[in-house]
Every structure is written in structure tokens, then in C-alpha cells.
Amino acid sequence: MKESFFGVPSQGEPAIWSAFLLNVKMFLVAEPLILVLALVIAVVRQIRGPVFFPFRLVATAYTDFFRGIPLLLVIYITGYGVPGLEIRGLSFYRSPVIYAVAALVLSYSAYVAEVYRAGIESVHPSQVAAARSLGLSQWQALRFVVIPQAIRRVIPPLLNDFISLQKDTALVAVLGNIEAARAAQIYGAFRFNYSSFLVAAALFIVITIPLARFTDHLIERQRRRRSAGGLM
Amino acid sequence: MSDAIVIEGVRKSFGKLEVLRGVDLTMAEHEVVCLIGASWSGKSTLLRCVNLLEPIEAGRIVVHGDEITARGVDVNAVRRQIGIVFQAFNLFPHMTVLRNLTLAPTEALGVSRAEAEQQARELLRRFGLLDKEQEYPDRLSGGQQQRVAITRALAMRPSIMLLDEVTSALDPELVAEVLDVIRELASGGMTMLIATHEMGFAKDIASRVCFLDEGAILEQGPPAQIFSEPREERTKRFLQRIIAAGRM
Numbered sequence: 001m002k003e004s005f006f007g008v009p010s011q012g013e014p015a016i017w018s019a020f021l022l023n024v025k026m027f028l029v030a031e032p033l034i035l036v037l038a039l040v041i042a043v044v045r046q047i048r049g050p051v052f053f054p055f056r057l058v059a060t061a062y063t064d065f066f067r068g069i070p071l072l073l074v075i076y077i078t079g080y081g082v083p084g085l086e087i088r089g090l091s092f093y094r095s096p097v098i099y100a101v102a103a104l105v106l107s108y109s110a111y112v113a114e115v116y117r118a119g120i121e122s123v124h125p126s127q128v129a130a131a132r133s134l135g136l137s138q139w140q141a142l143r144f145v146v147i148p149q150a151i152r153r154v155i156p157p158l159l160n161d162f163i164s165l166q167k168d169t170a171l172v173a174v175l176g177n178i179e180a181a182r183a184a185q186i187y188g189a190f191r192f193n194y195s196s197f198l199v200a201a202a203l204f205i206v207i208t209i210p211l212a213r214f215t216d217h218l219i220e221r222q223r224r225r226r227s228a229g230g231l232m
Numbered sequence: 233m234s235d236a237i238v239i240e241g242v243r244k245s246f247g248k249l250e251v252l253r254g255v256d257l258t259m260a261e262h263e264v265v266c267l268i269g270a271s272w273s274g275k276s277t278l279l280r281c282v283n284l285l286e287p288i289e290a291g292r293i294v295v296h297g298d299e300i301t302a303r304g305v306d307v308n309a310v311r312r313q314i315g316i317v318f319q320a321f322n323l324f325p326h327m328t329v330l331r332n333l334t335l336a337p338t339e340a341l342g343v344s345r346a347e348a349e350q351q352a353r354e355l356l357r358r359f360g361l362l363d364k365e366q367e368y369p370d371r372l373s374g375g376q377q378q379r380v381a382i383t384r385a386l387a388m389r390p391s392i393m394l395l396d397e398v399t400s401a402l403d404p405e406l407v408a409e410v411l412d413v414i415r416e417l418a419s420g421g422m423t424m425l426i427a428t429h430e431m432g433f434a435k436d437i438a439s440r441v442c443f444l445d446e447g448a449i450l451e452q453g454p455p456a457q458i459f460s461e462p463r464e465e466r467t468k469r470f471l472q473r474i475i476a477a478g479r480m
Contacts, residue, residue, distance in 0.1 A: 126318065127324065129318070130324070131324075134315075135341075136308070136335070
């Protein structure tokens with residue numbers, strides 16, 4: 001197990017823990033992109049008025065699509081399909097890691113957009129009425145009144161999605177990226193010693209359990225606030 | 233000088249329910265008009281229509297000589313001169329009292345933050361709320377929240393205030409502090425249209441009382457006349473029920 005953790009560089013066997021850093025990196029790059037893209041999608045779906053109908057349609061189609069396609073397939077499509085098109089501008093990006101992160105962002109943004117949307121819809125219409133009655137525009141009401149309240153409410157489910165994202169970084173192994181799960185597999189295949197999978201599993205748990213506890217903590221804090229705050 | 237508000241033949245329904253069936257009402261500058269009537273008589277809906285929170289189906293509303301219900305009117309500009317206060321306060325729970333007051337002036341009017349805060353503090357001082365400026369709304373009593381909601385509307389320096397049963401959600405002992413604020417506004421000459429169940433208060437403050445019944449103004453007049461010698465049978469019955477309920 002110790003060997004699988006640190007690897008045996010002389011024999012070209014990857015260390016699981018350093019491979020795991022790739023998982024963490026992909027997670028750290030994908031997460032902010034998802035947060036931004038998903039919020040844009042959720043907001044576009046909320047904006048009223050016939051002028052915005054095409055935008056709403058695109059946003060709705062996006063979430064329907066990417067929630068409907070298994071993540072593994074999205075990874076195959078972006079990882080093999082897109083480079084296969086040999087689009088000129090993209091040909092610089094040979095690293096499969098980039099396609100892997102793109103796949104994670106595309107897929108997770110659809111889920112996270114729905115989480116945001118649930119948050120936005122949970123803000124009572126009277127809040128919008130109050131903002132509009134003061135002469136704020138629809139956009140200003142969203143920006144200053146609705147979205148800040150919505151985000152506060154959806155932090156626990158968002159974190160839940162990020163625990164899941166952190167685990168799903170393992171799926172990008174199918175593109176040949178040597179991340180932790182793949183490193184463990186390689187080690188196991190060389191040595192017929194599959195304890196390497198346990199090492200990889202332990203590494204994931206070390207990250208996800210604190211995230212899970214942090215989520216619990218936030219839910220508990222919200223619950224306390226609600227009971228103290230009465231109406232709100 | 234043109235009238236502050238002219239409401240002509242305003243109709244509004246929600247689905248099949250006709251809430252307003254042709255309301256006519258003219259208000260002069262500095263007039264305080266109280267709308268009384270049963271729940272669902274359309275008082276709140278009428279106020280929301282004047283603030284353009286509800287689109288009307290027929291009729292028109294003219295404010296300071298400009299028809300606000302015309303097509304292509306800048307609704308945000310209209311709302312900036314008409315303040316509305318709601319029964320449920322509707323303060324922004326994620327902002328301090330001070331920010332609740334400065335949000336609209338800074339964002340909708342483009343006033344600088346420092347200037348908006350200075351004006352907000354003046355208003356808070358005037359209504360005895362200055363020590364609450366850094367509190368969040370859910371730390372305040374209902375009466376304090378409603379006073380903050382009134383000052384928030386005033387922070388936009390509106391020329392007209394609409395008050396929608398602003399004391400109905402309050403515990404009885406908190407009603408007085410809110411009514412005092414409204415009295416002060418009236419003595420300062422604010423034009424106000426007030427939907428209320430507080431008959432004693434209406435008698436006291438209103439220059440005119442309108443009885444709204446089944447989506448139209450059935451009877452109106454000075455409070456002394458409406459409350460002591462109503463002409464319409466339905467007004468009499470309504471007032472009798474109010475007296476029986478101990479609300480007058």
C-alpha cells in the first residue's frame with residue numbers, strides 16, 4: 001500500500017497521491033467555471049419578456065440536454081469527438097485534461113443551474129414587488145434582491161453537487177488522464193495487488209468527508225437562523 | 233395645479249374573479265384618502281395598480297397630469313415618485329436597515345453611496361430608528377420593521393405614498409408607533425392613499441374616506457359623514473360589523 005501511494009518511479013509506476021492532485025486540480029478549475037456558467041443559465045431562464053424568449057429556449061434546451069446525457073458520454077464526446085473534428089483553433093489544446101474539464105463543466109453546469117433556479121424560485125414574489133416598487137429594474141431586482149438571497153439558500157445543495165463533482169473527476173480516466181483511480185488501476189494491473197484501489201478511495205474520502213461535514217454545518221446554521229428569525 | 237392622482241374606470245380581474253369593476257377616484261395634492269371596505273373588496277389591488285405592480289385591463293390612471301397607464305411609459309420612473317408600503321413589510325432580509333434604505337437611491341437614482349447614507353440616516357433619525365441602522369430586519373419588532381419599510385419608501389423622496397394595510401400584520405401594541413409615523417407624514421403634507429382596517433385612525437387622519445364594495449367605490453365623503461351618517465345601506469352594514477368586532 002505504501003508503494004502504491006508513493007509509486008515506484010524507477011519502474012514507471014505512477015504514484016496515486018500525485019495522480020490524485022490532478023483530480024483536485026480538475027475540481028478546482030471546474031468548480032468556479034460551473035458556478036458562473038450555471039448562474040448565467042439560471043438567470044437567463046428567469047428573465048421575463050418576449051424579447052428574451054430565444055435565450056430562455058437555449059438555456060432550457062441546454063439544461064435538458066446535459067442533464068439527460070450520462071457524464072461518461074459527455075466525456076467521450078468532448079474528449080474524443082471534439083478533437084476528432086480537428087477544428088483549427090482548438091488544435092493547440094492537445095491535453096486531454098482540458099477536454100475532461102470541459103466535459104465536467106458542461107455537464108455539471110446543467111445540474112447546478114437547476115439548483116440555482118430552485119433557489120431563485122424560493123424567494124417570495126413579494127421581495128421582487130418590493131424592489132420593483134422602489135423603481136428598481138427587473139435586472140436590478142434580480143441582481144440585488146433575488147440572487148443574493150437565492151444563493152444563500154442553495155449553498156448546502158451546491159456543496160452536495162461539489163462533493164459529487166470531486167468524485168466524478170475520476171471518470172476522466174477514460175480519456176487516458178492518469179488521475180488517482182487510473183493510477184490505482186495501473187498499479188493493480190502491474191502487481192496483482194488491488195489494495196491500490198483502497199488507497200485511491202481513501203484519498204477521495206479525505207477530501208469529501210470534510211466537505212460533507214461543512215455542508216451539515218451550514219444546514220444546521222440555516223435551521224438555527226430560521227427558528228430564531230421567525231418569519232424569515 | 234393638476235390633481236395628484238386621477239383614477240378613471242379602472243378594471244382588473246384575476247382569472248374569472250373581477251376585483252375592480254370600474255373605480256373612479258380623484259385626489260388633490262396633499263390629500264389623505266382612506267380606502268375602507270371588506271377584505272377582497274379590492275383595496276390592495278387598487279393600490280398595486282396605481283404603483284403599476286398590476287397591469288389594469290380598462291380605464292386609466294393619471295399622476296400629476298401624466299397618464300402612467302399609457303403604453304411605453306417608463307414604469308421604473310413612475311414608481312420612483314410613488315412609494316408603496318406593504319402589509320408584510322417586505323424588507324430585504326439579507327441587508328442591514330441602512331442598506332435597505334440606500335439600495336434604491338444608489339441603484340435607481342444614481343445617488344452616491346455617501347449621500348444616500350446621509351439622507352437615510354436623516355430619515356432614520358426623524359422616525360427614531362437611527363440606533364437600528366446596522367441591524368438586520370429579522371432582529372427588529374414588527375412595528376420597527378414596518379417603520380423601516382415606510383422610511384425605505386420615503387428614501388426615494390416620492391411625492392405620493394400608498395399604504396396597504398400597513399398595520400394589519402402587527403400586534404395591537406405595535407400599531408400606534410406605525411400610525412404615528414403616518415400622522416407625521418400627513419402633517420408634512422404628503423399625498424397619501426391608505427387602505428386600512430383602523431377606522432379610528434381613518435376618522436382621525438383622512439381628509440376623505442372611500443368605501444370600496446365589490447370592486448367599486450360605493451360611497452365617499454369626509455370621515456365625519458361616512459362614519460356617522462353613511463347614506464348607503466351596504467356601508468351601514470359594513471360599519472356595523474366593524475363596530476360589532478370592536479374595531480371602532
